[in-house]
Amino acid sequence: LSNCTMTRFGAPEEGGYVLCENLASQAQAAYSNGIDGRDEWGCDIALAFHLPIQQYDCFNAKRPVCDGAELHFHDECVGVAPARIESRDFDSLTNQIAKNGDTGKHLLVKMDVESAEWDAFTATPDSTLEMIDQLVVEFHELDDPRYVDVFEKLKKTFYIANVHFNNWACMWWSRPFPGLAYEILMVNKRLGVLDPANPWAVYPNPLDKPNYPSLRDCQSAW
Numbered sequence: 001l002s003n004c005t006m007t008r009f010g011a012p013e014e015g016g017y018v019l020c021e022n023l024a025s026q027a028q029a030a031y032s033n034g035i036d037g038r039d040e041w042g043c044d045i046a047l048a049f050h051l052p053i054q055q056y057d058c059f060n061a062k063r064p065v066c067d068g069a070e071l072h073f074h075d076e077c078v079g080v081a082p083a084r085i086e087s088r089d090f091d092s093l094t095n096q097i098a099k100n101g102d103t104g105k106h107l108l109v110k111m112d113v114e115s116a117e118w119d120a121f122t123a124t125p126d127s128t129l130e131m132i133d134q135l136v137v138e139f140h141e142l143d144d145p146r147y148v149d150v151f152e153k154l155k156k157t158f159y160i161a162n163v164h165f166n167n168w169a170c171m172w173w174s175r176p177f178p179g180l181a182y183e184i185l186m187v188n189k190r191l192g193v194l195d196p197a198n199p200w201a202v203y204p205n206p207l208d209k210p211n212y213p214s215l216r217d218c219q220s221a222w
Contacts, residue, residue, distance in 0.1 A: 001161050001187060002195035006207055009048065010041035014211040017041055017110060017136045017183060018162050023191045024049055027133050028105040031096070033078045034113040037062035041110050041136075043069055051108070054100055058088040072100070078113055080123035093120055094128045107131055112138040121150050129157045135186040138166065142174055158186035159194065162201065163220075164208040170218035178218040183208075 004023060010016035015038060030051045032042040037060040042053040046069035053069065058077040079090030097103055109132050111117050117137055129135075135158060141147070166181035174180050204219040 001159060001192045002198075003193045004161055004187065006162065006205065008207045008209075009044040011038075013209050013213055014168075015040050016209065018164070018185055018205060018207050019108070019134055019136065020161065020185075020187055020192070021048075023187060024108060024134065026106045026191075027051060027108045029054065029100070029102045030108040031093075031110070032056070033093075033109070033111040034116075035064065036060045037064065039064040039066070039071075042066070042071065045108060046070060049108075054096070054102075056096065058090065078111065078116060078120045080119050093124050097128065097131075103131075105131065106133050108134050108136075110136045115140040118144070118146055118150055121154065122146065126153075126157060129154070130188070130190075132157075133188050133191055135188075136183065137186070138181055138183045140169075140181050142177060142180060154186060158188055159192045161185045161187045161192065162205055162208070163203070164205065165219055166211045167215050167217045168212050170216065176220075178220050 004020035006018050007021035008016050008018050027049060030045045031054045032039050033056045035055050035057045039055055042055055043066035045051060046053045046066060053071050055071060055073045056076055056078060058075055061075055063073045076089040076091055078093050081092055083090045117139060162185035164183045165179040169179040169181035171180050210217045
């Protein structure tokens with residue numbers, strides 16, 4: 001993108017993600033799905049942009065603390081519809097947004113939900129996706145045909161602005177991808193501008209860091 005100034009938000013390693021800082025000014029709320037008892041990303045976003053953060057996790061009920069931030073924790077996971085499965089509550093992203101009174105608002109969304117993202121995005125209508133200014137997702141796995149369908153759906157609304165592979169999931173047999181888990185920044189096409197003079201992003205992005213410093217890194221050699 002020709003109009004994206006990237007900044008890293010969140011933890012220095014696992015839990016940190018790159019966003020286009022200059023394209024976040026329209027956002028009115030942020031959603032952090034799958035926090036597992038910690039949410040450095042949500043804390044940074046709340047303080048940097050003065051946004052309320054809606055946090056979701058039905059597996060770890062620990063509430064993160066962030067001085068000066070407006071955090072709202074929900075004992076619920078993102079799914080395809082309202083459901084209670086093995087004593088855990090699930091609901092769709094669209095319904096979560098509506099229950100918080102955020103329908104129609106510009107949003108920043110981060111999702112790390114251990115493969116539940118595929119069904120969740122399959123169930124998310126384009127009208128909901130259109131209101132997400134920037135979408136940061138750690139996707140998991142590679143070998144299901146529905147994954148192609150999900151990316152084709154998302155690419156109707158978003159440009160892919162950054163890709164970073166999680167070095168915890170480096171696998172030689174996942175080629176041509178170097179790993180089975182990968183963090184992707186998507187920017188809404190109504191905000192992002194493609195740079196025709198430089199069609200290839202800087203890769204690896206120097207702002208990205210190994211998720212686990214003690215393990216070897218495995219970024220693609222594209």
